[in-house]
Amino acid sequence: MAQNKKSEHISLQVKEDMVFQRRQWLFERLSWVLMLLIVIGAIAGLFGEGLWSETHKQNTTIAVSYDTFARKDAPTSVTVSLKGGSKLVLDQTFLRSYKVESIHPEPAETTYGEGKIHYSFSSTQNAQNQEIVFRLQPNDIGVIKKLLGTEKEGGVTLHQIVYP
Amino acid sequence: MESVIRASAMYVILLVVFRAAIKRSLSEITTFDFILLLVIGEATQQALLGNDFSITNAAIVIITLVLIDIGLSFIKQFSKRADRLLEGQSLLIVKDGRPLQDRMKKEKIDEEDILEAARKWHGIERMSQIKYAVLEKSGGITIIPR
Numbered sequence: 435m436a437q438n439k440k441s442e443h444i445s446l447q448v449k450e451d452m453v454f455q456r457r458q459w460l461f462e463r464l465s466w467v468l469m470l471l472i473v474i475g476a477i478a479g480l481f482g483e484g485l486w487s488e489t490h491k492q493n494t495t496i497a498v499s500y501d502t503f504a505r506k507d508a509p510t511s512v513t514v515s516l517k518g519g520s521k522l523v524l525d526q527t528f529l530r531s532y533k534v535e536s537i538h539p540e541p542a543e544t545t546y547g548e549g550k551i552h553y554s555f556s557s558t559q560n561a562q563n564q565e566i567v568f569r570l571q572p573n574d575i576g577v578i579k580k581l582l583g584t585e586k587e588g589g590v591t592l593h594q595i596v597y598p
Numbered sequence: 599m600e601s602v603i604r605a606s607a608m609y610v611i612l613l614v615v616f617r618a619a620i621k622r623s624l625s626e627i628t629t630f631d632f633i634l635l636l637v638i639g640e641a642t643q644q645a646l647l648g649n650d651f652s653i654t655n656a657a658i659v660i661i662t663l664v665l666i667d668i669g670l671s672f673i674k675q676f677s678k679r680a681d682r683l684l685e686g687q688s689l690l691i692v693k694d695g696r697p698l699q700d701r702m703k704k705e706k707i708d709e710e711d712i713l714e715a716a717r718k719w720h721g722i723e724r725m726s727q728i729k730y731a732v733l734e735k736s737g738g739i740t741i742i743p744r
Contacts, residue, residue, distance in 0.1 A: 469665045476658045477599045482650075484599035505652035597654040 481597055482508065491590040496522075498582055498590050505597045506575050509535065512568045512592065514582060521585045522553040522566065528580045535569040552585070572596040600648070601655050605662035608645050612638075617684070685735045692731035695744070705733055715739035 479487025482505050489502045497515040504510040514522060522541075526549045541553035557564055572578065575598045583589020646659050674681040691701050697709055712731050716722035720743050730742040 466665070466668055469661045469668075472658070473602055473662050473665055476602050476662075479599060481654050481658060482599070482601070487599075505650065505654045508650035508652045508655060598652060 479503065481505065483510070489593070491592070492517075493588055493590055495584045495586050495588060496582060496590055498592060500592055500594060503595050503597065504572050506572050508571065510570055510572065512570060514566045514568065516555070516564055516566070516584055520555055520557055522555070523583045523585055523589070524551045524553070525549065525581055526551055528582075531572065531574050531578050531580065532568075532570040533573055535571060538567045538569075601650070601658040602662050604646050604648065605659045606666060608642055609663055609666050612642065613684070617686070688735060689733045690730060691733050691739070692725070692728050694730075695726040695728055697725065697731075707733065707739075712739055712741075716741045716743075 475481060476484065478484050479501070480503060482503055483501050487501045487503065488499055490497070490499050492498065492515075495517055497517060498512065500512040501510050516522060526546065529551070537553070539555065542556040543552075543554040545552045545554070553566075555564065555566065572594075575596045578592070578594045578596055580592045581589045582592055647655060670684060674684060689701060689705065691698055691705070691707065692712060697712065702708065702712075709725065712728070713722075713725065715731070715738070716725075716728055720741055722728060722741065722743055727744055728741055729744045732740050732742075734740055
């Protein structure tokens, strides 16, 4: 059974190429699989918040939780726990990469110098592990690495990938 | 994940609402129906995107919607019952030139609608020239002339 490029063996004037058609069907089916994988990825947290989207990093002074992946101009949140010390110290560039929508609880005082921003939080007596929630919107796309620490030595690096 | 949930929820809500809507209004668009569809589009957009204006979010929402669509067409292929549930069925409304009044009343169609379809597709002049008329799933009316 010869496959003609044009269907000359029937009287209907229609140009069909079965080789091309079969490739198209294959492409369609592959696309469906790809789309299914994308949706599963989205549910898992590959493109933003999802089931397995949180990264937790901590050391003796600070603990940070954030979404591994975020999207530009979309809300995301970073939760910080100050374990030792009462000041949260961020790089100045943090504000360039993120638009801070809100900080809960509000810092009692904000000071800056030497390329760092200090947020002071007034706390009650046993304020270990006080949780501070930052609601942010990324301004950049790509890989963002920011150091978050307290006034004591050391901090953790927030390492987030932002989609457009 | 929220994008997927929003898209899925909106798809289901729209599917159910439009399945319940009167068929005719969806097939023959009057000015008001057109406006209604525009407004529904706007409301849906807000629900789908929320306050996430990233390209990634739009892509995920669109892919989710199309994927659900493809999934449903698979289901419709394998189950006749599902097909009828989702799409509806064709309904005979004129038999041997005589309109079936109770069915037409239920579907909110009058003879004028049938005659308009007859004129449009077959240049038919009067009801007696129609052998059968069927209200299709899409809301359109098809005519078999005598």
